[in-house]
Amino acid sequence: MPKSKVRKKSAYTPPQGTLQSGTASARAVQPSPRWYAPLMVALMLLGLLWIVVFYVAGESIPFMSGLNAWNFAIGFGLMVAGLVMSMRWR
Secondary structure: OOOOOOOOOOOOOOOOOOOOOOOOOOOOOOOOOOOHHHHHHHHHHHHHHHHHHHHHHOOOOHHHHHHOOHHHHHHHHHHHHHHHHHHHOO
């Protein structure tokens, strides 16, 4: 059986008008501040801790028993905020 011919791909060239090095519109990516990573981790852990405390002792804590199912929204909201921060971390 004959071997098939291998097609060569042309080199990629970006279209005109895209960001190129040396242009004024190119934005340098700045690293995150030092407090960003600890806050990100703290939000995720605080959300986890909120849900665990609600499961373990939610009935005996007055303000948690009043919130009922909103405790899940608070806990998961804190964790999602930390997760969103982790996507923006540099």
